[in-house]
Amino acid sequence: MVASGSAVAQWEGSVGAGVFSMPEYLGSDDNETRAWPSASVTYGDTFYASVRDGIGWNIFRQGNWAVSPYVSYLSGRDNDGELRGLDKVDDSAALGVRARYSDGPWGLEAATRAPLGGDIDGFDAELKASWRTMLSEQMAFSVGPELTYSSDDWTDDMFGISPDESARSGLAVYRPNDGYFRMGLTSSLSYYLTRDWSVTGLLGITRLTGDAADSPIVDDVGNETQVMGGALINYHF
Secondary structure, three states: OEOOOOOOOOEEEEEEEEEEEEEOOOOEOOEEEEEEEEEEEEEOOOEEEEOOOEEEEOOEEEOOEEEEEEEEEEOOEOOOHHHEOEOOEOOEEEEEEEEEEEEOOEEEEEEEEEEEOOOOOOOEEEEEEEEEEEOOOOEEEEEEEEEEEEOHHHHHHHHOEOHHHHHHHOOOOEOOOOOEEEEEEEEEEEEEOOOOEEEEEEEEEEEEOHHHHOOHHHHOOEOOEEEEEEEEEEEEO
């Protein structure tokens, strides 16, 4: 069922760029600085697209709920630096389903996705909560926890080490038996310079658990705790 309203749907969004300090790979103990694009667009309550959430279409809307199939970008892993000798994990696209619930400053989101090609198999599932408030007429703050589960195949592709890879890299052979959980907390602080322009600072921390944390990729040459931070400037339209 799709709820109808009297308001005419309009295009809205933002575009910008920023600089982030983030782990070199998932599980790394070293950060690198990267330029990062920022873009998002919505068409009423129906269509959305963003660098973070991918491209989705709300096929079900009822009250505070929305459900959408979506396509997103799935980052792989390079095989340089501490991971020299391991196989490269190619980037790919992923297809999934997302459900969102919003009620004033509160938001909940559950999503699951599976890769479309590339070097990663299996699936992952994510659960998020967020709270947003205006600290002043020009300043907004948000914070929320995240919990992600990756299946055993996904974990093996990202954190497993074959005998050939072990011989080339010097890291021990490792075959994960199960999936793993990734727990995180993210926050953002946005200041609106004008009606059209804003600057945003972001800070996040993530911790790997289970068979991912036990992998030599993380345990020997990396770290199960990941920290990222950065700043963006956006133009809103």
